[in-house]
Amino acid sequence: MSILVVGSVALDTVETPFGRRERALGGSATFFSVSASFFAPVNLVAVVGKDFPKEHVEFLKSRKINTRGLKVLDGETFHWIGSYKYDMNEAITHSTCLNVFEQFKPEIPKEYRGKGCLFLANIDPELQMSVLDQMENPKLVACDTMNFWIRGKRDALVALLKKVQIVVLNEAEARQLTEQPNLVKAAKIIMAWGPSNVVIKKGEHGALLFGKEGIFSAPGFPMEDIADPTGAGDTFAGGFMGHLAREKKADWQTLRQATIYGSVMASFNVEDFSLDRMRTLTDKEIAYRYRQFVTLACFE
Amino acid sequence: MSILVVGSVALDTVETPFGRRERALGGSATFFSVSASFFAPVNLVAVVGKDFPKEHVEFLKSRKINTRGLKVLDGETFHWIGSYKYDMNEAITHSTCLNVFEQFKPEIPKEYRGKGCLFLANIDPELQMSVLDQMENPKLVACDTMNFWIRGKRDALVALLKKVQIVVLNEAEARQLTEQPNLVKAAKIIMAWGPSNVVIKKGEHGALLFGKEGIFSAPGFPMEDIADPTGAGDTFAGGFMGHLAREKKADWQTLRQATIYGSVMASFNVEDFSLDRMRTLTDKEIAYRYRQFVTLACFE
Numbered sequence: 001m002s003i004l005v006v007g008s009v010a011l012d013t014v015e016t017p018f019g020r021r022e023r024a025l026g027g028s029a030t031f032f033s034v035s036a037s038f039f040a041p042v043n044l045v046a047v048v049g050k051d052f053p054k055e056h057v058e059f060l061k062s063r064k065i066n067t068r069g070l071k072v073l074d075g076e077t078f079h080w081i082g083s084y085k086y087d088m089n090e091a092i093t094h095s096t097c098l099n100v101f102e103q104f105k106p107e108i109p110k111e112y113r114g115k116g117c118l119f120l121a122n123i124d125p126e127l128q129m130s131v132l133d134q135m136e137n138p139k140l141v142a143c144d145t146m147n148f149w150i151r152g153k154r155d156a157l158v159a160l161l162k163k164v165q166i167v168v169l170n171e172a173e174a175r176q177l178t179e180q181p182n183l184v185k186a187a188k189i190i191m192a193w194g195p196s197n198v199v200i201k202k203g204e205h206g207a208l209l210f211g212k213e214g215i216f217s218a219p220g221f222p223m224e225d226i227a228d229p230t231g232a233g234d235t236f237a238g239g240f241m242g243h244l245a246r247e248k249k250a251d252w253q254t255l256r257q258a259t260i261y262g263s264v265m266a267s268f269n270v271e272d273f274s275l276d277r278m279r280t281l282t283d284k285e286i287a288y289r290y291r292q293f294v295t296l297a298c299f300e
Numbered sequence: 301m302s303i304l305v306v307g308s309v310a311l312d313t314v315e316t317p318f319g320r321r322e323r324a325l326g327g328s329a330t331f332f333s334v335s336a337s338f339f340a341p342v343n344l345v346a347v348v349g350k351d352f353p354k355e356h357v358e359f360l361k362s363r364k365i366n367t368r369g370l371k372v373l374d375g376e377t378f379h380w381i382g383s384y385k386y387d388m389n390e391a392i393t394h395s396t397c398l399n400v401f402e403q404f405k406p407e408i409p410k411e412y413r414g415k416g417c418l419f420l421a422n423i424d425p426e427l428q429m430s431v432l433d434q435m436e437n438p439k440l441v442a443c444d445t446m447n448f449w450i451r452g453k454r455d456a457l458v459a460l461l462k463k464v465q466i467v468v469l470n471e472a473e474a475r476q477l478t479e480q481p482n483l484v485k486a487a488k489i490i491m492a493w494g495p496s497n498v499v500i501k502k503g504e505h506g507a508l509l510f511g512k513e514g515i516f517s518a519p520g521f522p523m524e525d526i527a528d529p530t531g532a533g534d535t536f537a538g539g540f541m542g543h544l545a546r547e548k549k550a551d552w553q554t555l556r557q558a559t560i561y562g563s564v565m566a567s568f569n570v571e572d573f574s575l576d577r578m579r580t581l582t583d584k585e586i587a588y589r590y591r592q593f594v595t596l597a598c599f600e
Binding site for chain 2: 086181182183184185202205206208214215216217218219220222223224225253256257259260294295296297298299300
């Protein structure tokens with residue numbers, strides 16, 4: 001099954017204790033697409049400026065990502081400048097230049113509107129809703145969001161969540177959205193709004209999957225060195241949705257495995273800057289790390 | 301196999317957002333003993349004052365804990381006064397009255413010095429070493445510690461660790477002891493000093509077990525309400541060591557299961573104040589929660 005993703009394609013200038021990259025490939029839809037492309041065909045809808053390097057488009061194409069929905073507008077590409085201190089869980093944003101992204105009005109090509117999976121990456125919930133309205137009969141809809149929209153467009157966001165099956169967000173966002181510090185209670189509140197599943201990402205502490213069947217806890221992969229955590233959440237979502245699209249189902253057992261595949265992909269991506277680790281990653285490495293998660297988490 | 305535990309028996313005055321208890325039963329060796337008693341025979345060495353309520357001794361005896369090594373000295377029992385805010389991961393200490401505990405010179409009764417397991421709960425590392433020196437041929441030695449000794453008696457502590465097979469400590473202690481923020485690296489440093497295994501407790505985020513075979517991650521049990529986290533770490537250690545003593549082995553698979561049993565016992569204890577949950581806990585409930593951990597963590 002194919003996956004349609006709508007979100008940002010950006011250039012990131014990032015500094016961590018382990019190095020610095022200027023105008024490297026980034027953006028929520030980019031991290032998601034490349035990660036998901038290891039599992040299923042991906043259709044990308046996003047916008048970039050005239051300055052967006054052709055080599056990045058070539059890289060996406062080399063991953064068999066359909067870039068027909070990647071619009072090029074007059075102006076500059078979305079540019080994020082940020083850094084991390086030794087606590088890699090928290091990004092410090094120095095500047096966010098939306099540039100052409102400010103005019104982003106996602107138009108979904110007709111051939112993408114069919115029956116695949118849809119992932120609404122982190123953009124304005126009103127735009128996320130406009131994408132959903134254009135879809136004909138999506139099999140499975142999931143979305144992400146961020147603190148900026150929870151604060152500024154909470155009603156639009158809650159209205160969107162009512163129409164979505166799976167919500168993927170981090171623990172701070174879950175707490176902020178529900179005004180509930182306890183994550184179990186927070187997930188229950190979100191599921192009461194409509195979604196059948198909630199995935200709460202906890203950074204180095206792993207991820208929790210909630211559903212009517214119960215709770216699944218995926219461990220964080222113990223790492224000695226993290227080069228750059230940028231995009232870990234979107235890379236997680238790509239592996240998660242990718243596995244569901246590959247398996248063409250979202251039952252509890254498949255969702256549990258998907259949570260592990262999400263963790264696998266995120267654990268690779270943070271090993272290098274930008275999407276550089278994805279450029280050399282192989283299916284064999286993914287399968288091997290999945291087995292490492294089995295020995296890490298399973299005790300029976 | 302029996303377990304000898306040496307540590308504190310105390311009275312705790314605790315306040316959390318969910319209530320308050322005055323002079324309730326507490327102390328590292330108490331939480332450990334009662335938790336371990338669900339798995340194996342326990343011999344307790346500690347000291348209390350003349351004010352220590354007889355009913356507490358009766359409770360320990362009712363759990364088949366051998367209290368021959370519990371000395372009663374003139375004076376008052378160790379009394380800790382503390383509280384927790386909504387972040388239950390951090391205790392705020394208001395006062396620590398050591399009282400008779402200041403004169404604690406652990407003497408190990410001859411019949412306890414044999415071949416069982418030894419757990420050196422959190423006391424002065426010099427006292428922990430004096431206990432170890434009195435032992436004849438312990439099968440397995442594990443210890444805990446705390447920030448106070450890491451700061452004040454680091455050399456004595458590191459000397460002790462060289463003679464211990466298993467170290468159980470929390471993430472802040474592991475970082476402080478090794479001056480290494482990364483837990484994987486911290487565990488490697490500790491193992492290089494001598495111990496074959498390190499268990500790092502991460503509160504609500506579970507626990508990590510390290511050994512030459514690799515890393516095992518036990519999830520935190522997702523809870524909606526925590527009444528009182530006091531003693532969770534010692535209760536964890538009791539379940540952990542209890543399972544090893546019951547199985548009479550400490551191979552990698554048994555250690556992994558022990559990490560889960562530790563998490564099971566801690567998850568029960570925080571449901572109520574002091575050791576109150578332990579008073580009604582049954583073997584059947586322990587077995588059921590262990591199965592819950594299987595569905596929580598295992599995906600294959």
